[in-house]
Amino acid sequence: LLQRLRNGLQDCAMHTQPFWGSLTHRTRLPSVKVAPVTPFNTREPVMLACYVWGFYPADVIITWRKNGQLILPHSSAQKTSQPNGDWTYQTVSHLALTPSFGDTYTCVVEHIGAPLPILADWTPGLSLMQTVKVSVSTVTLGLGLIIFFLGLISWRRARSFSYTSIPGSNYPEGQHTF
Numbered sequence: 001l002l003q004r005l006r007n008g009l010q011d012c013a014m015h016t017q018p019f020w021g022s023l024t025h026r027t028r029l030p031s032v033k034v035a036p037v038t039p040f041n042t043r044e045p046v047m048l049a050c051y052v053w054g055f056y057p058a059d060v061i062i063t064w065r066k067n068g069q070l071i072l073p074h075s076s077a078q079k080t081s082q083p084n085g086d087w088t089y090q091t092v093s094h095l096a097l098t099p100s101f102g103d104t105y106t107c108v109v110e111h112i113g114a115p116l117p118i119l120a121d122w123t124p125g126l127s128l129m130q131t132v133k134v135s136v137s138t139v140t141l142g143l144g145l146i147i148f149f150l151g152l153i154s155w156r157r158a159r160s161f162s163y164t165s166i167p168g169s170n171y172p173e174g175q176h177t178f
Contacts (some may be wrong), residue, residue, distance in 0.1 A: 032118050047097070
């Protein structure tokens with residue numbers, strides 16, 4: 001009976017390998033984004049979050065670098081990943097810091113599906129998209145103010161001209177219709 005059970009287990013593994021083999025050997029690369037978040041449990045003014053999602057299998061290593069140098073409290077931290085429900089996983093790593101102008105902080109993600117580590121950078125200040133939005137808003141506001149003041153000047157000039165009645169007009173003297 002025991003031999004029969006062993007043979008059955010081997011037969012099961014042999015027959016299911018073509019169906020499940022590709023599932024057990026598949027990998028999916030992680031997506032990575034670094035964003036500032038509201039600091040918690042720290043006196044540092046800025047906290048960065050490195051969001052890592054959409055990867056399989058669940059094992060991932062996240063490290064932080066400042067200007068290319070490893071930040072030691074976060075060296076090679078194996079993160080616990082949470083399932084997404086679609087056979088992929090997600091995790092997040094936080095870094096509290098006091099930024100300086102010109103510094104670059106990098107989240108380095110190592111995963112079996114990626115031949116090289118995946119890097120996501122953050123620098124203090126406005127991003128390119130934020131700079132574009134501020135520029136467009138400033139130009140729009142400036143044009144709006146110019147148009148407003150030109151309209152105001154035009155209206156005041158038109159109002160400053162007094163009404164002159166034409167001989168034979170039936171409007172009473174001094175009354176205007178505006």
